[in-house]
Amino acid sequence: MDAGGGIMGADNADRAVDAFVTHRNLLFTVAYEMLGSAADAEDVLQETWLRWADADLPAVRDQRAYLVRITTRLSLNRLRAVGRRRESYVGSWLPEPLLTAPDVADDIELAESVSMAMLLVLETLAPTERAVFVLREVFDLAYDEIAEAVDKSPAAVRQIAHRARAHVAARRPRGVVSPDESRRVLRAFQLALETGDVQGLLDVLAPDVVLLGDGGGIRQAVLRPVAGADKVSRLLCATQLRVATMALHRAEVNGHPALILRLNGALDTVLALRIDDGLISGVYAVRNPEKLSHLRSETALRR
Structure with missing residues (x-):
């Protein structure tokens, strides 16, 4: 027995x-x-x-x-x-960036849902709205299943989903950007940074671009959003990326091309971008070392 x-x-x-x-x-x-x-x-x-x-x-x-x-x-x-x-939290809070495999970028809906831009949009939802939106729009769960997960009736979940969908639609990137377009913009952005080319940055930045920095009170970073192409371009060029101890490398971060900055060979900053209509409308600079540990190896994401 x-x-x-x-x-x-x-x-x-x-x-x-x-x-x-x-x-x-x-x-x-x-x-x-x-x-x-x-x-x-x-x-x-x-x-x-x-x-x-x-x-x-x-x-x-x-x-x-x-x-x-x-x-x-x-x-x-x-x-x-x-x-x-x-x-x-000290300064702006940004999502924790992940080094992702190429197959995440191949799944357009998954890549959009885990992008830094979309995660910031999801931050503006109430907790239950966020859960309903993620489970319905990203993972395509039935309303009955979602209702059990969030302890609401299916009818209530439908209303929450409708409200969350409208909220996100008003704030999400304006259109799907192809991987080729993302890489083109990223290459131009990287070249301008490496050469200190202010005009080159202005050519790829949207007039209303916003830069957010996250140092978590541990590393130096802008404490408030910096808005406008002129201010953002000058701030980025002032970081002196051209010195010999700094290097920029392209990588897939959260399903999208991004830049990883290394200082003396050590991981220092992740620069993720939001691209709208072929121009960079958002620059997200994550420097908080507590958020950079998942950039040493790829993270598998699935729907």
């Missing part, structure tokens, strides 16, 4: 591990899009695993839906908690 129970227990444990590993990248992506922080997303996944390990597996009809529901609820709890913490 005990031996049989032990065998069954081990078999259940193996099935639990297999299911979690199968859906892990999906769960991380859900948590990351909810939180904008890889570190917080990893914490949520650890909690999800603990809940999943205690679940009655034979009673679970849809393992994917069950795991997404746990992850969503835990992400909502954490989002409400970190929202209070971000109110006292």
Whole structure:
């Protein structure tokens, strides 16, 4: 009897591990899009695993839906908690950048949803609105499934989804930018930075471009948004990127081409861009070292 129970227990444990590993990248992506922080997303996944390990597996009809529901609820709890913490953040808070594989860029909808620009738009949603928008628009979950995840009725979820969709539509990038167009703009931006070419920057910056910097109170960064092509171009050129100890490298960050700045060979800054109508409308400079740990290796994201 005990031996049989032990065998069954081990078999259940193996099935639990297999299911979690199968859906892990999906769960991380859900948590990351909810939180904008890889570190917080990893914490949520650890909690999800603990809940999943205690679940009655034979009673679970849809393992994917069950795991997404746990992850969503835990992400909502954490989002409400970190929202209070971000109110006292030094300077602008930017999402944690991720080094992503080329296949993320190939999935246009996924790439847009994890872009720095879209994650900043999602920051303007209330927690439940963000959860509903992400689960519906990015992961295409049914309203009934979302209702279970956020503890609302399906009718309420439909209303929340409609409201969130309209909110995001008014703020998201104005059109899908092709990878070739992104790379072209990024190359021109990089060349202008490396040569200190103010006019070259003005040629690729939108007149109303906004630069946000995130040093987290640890590294020097602009504390308030800098707006306007003239101000942004002069600020960027003033960083003296041409000195021998600094180097810019192109990389895929959050599904889009971006620049990684290294100082004396060490990772110093990530420069992600928002591109609208062929011009850079947003520059996001992440310098907080606590947010740069996921740039040492690629992060797998899945829908």
